[in-house]
Amino acid sequence: MILDGAMGSRLIDLGLQPGIPPESWNTTHPEDIKQIHLEYFNAGSDIVLTNTFGGSRLKLEAHGHGDKVKEYNSKAVEIAKEVCPSNGYVAGDIGPSGKFLPPVGSASEVDFEKNFSEQTAILADAGVDLFFIETMVDIKEAEIAVRAAKQVSDVPIFASMTYKKTKRGFFTIMGNSAEQCSEILKKAGADAIGGNCTISSEDMIDLIPLIAHSTDLPVIAKPNAGQPQLVQGKTIYLSKPTEFASDILKTIKNGARIVGGCCGSNPKFISEILKQIMGEKK
Secondary structure, three states: OEOOOOOHHHHHHHOOOOOOOHHHHHHHOHHHHHHHHHHHHHHOOOEEEOOOOOOOHHHHHOOOOHHHHHHHHHHHHHHHHHHOOOOOEEEEEEOOOOOOOOOOOOOOHHHHHHHHHHHHHHHHHHOOOEEEEEEEOOHHHHHHHHHHHHHHOOOOEEEEEOOEEEOOEEEOOOOOEHHHHHHHHHHHOOOEEEEEEEEEHHHHHHHHHHHHOOOOOOEEEEEEOOOEEEEOOEEEEOOOHHHHHHHHHHHHHOOEEEEOOOOOOOHHHHHHHHHHHHHHHO
């Protein structure tokens, strides 16, 4: 299965200003969001993620948009479904809340449960085909999000952590290994698990076997288009579609079954992934 590429970095290129939640564009710039989804489907994506990564109440409240949770999430699903082909799927995208449990922060597990139960219920009512819980740094928060999604709907749940490559291997910033996260997410009820964001496609090649060897669930690989670089005040990603897609082919050989791009990627990356996959099959 081929996922889409970046949403946030695409919106920044289109003029999204700092401090403005990307989800607000579902109501202020719906045609731009629709065009991005359409371009990904046309490039070969089987699944696109709704523009709801930061659409939970805790995340939106940080921007003063806490009263827009239902509006932003419902509209996001509506937009994606308008351009979804008959053989495509719309995934309700769910990112971290931006809050942390003690001793790092002051949020509670109950706070997380209420936060994700609300968002997943709205996305389910709007008609998503699956949930995509992604870029999670705290396995406990990810676990709660998966359980919340499980309680509101029986659609599939994809869950993806973000890892940092260290001398000892791949770990979340909270210190959990890929193997530990895989076990916890499966037990919580995830139907597919993997890694996304933070690391490049090259590093993802080494991460995927660790996940694949620790689970019998389908494995997700959605890396960044290289490491971000600040050039003249603008964040850019230097990876090229051809080298990125080549790395994705290697992740597939290492066990990935659901692949796409994260920050810095665009429809050209997706079309190149499809091109190289089809080339391998000839």
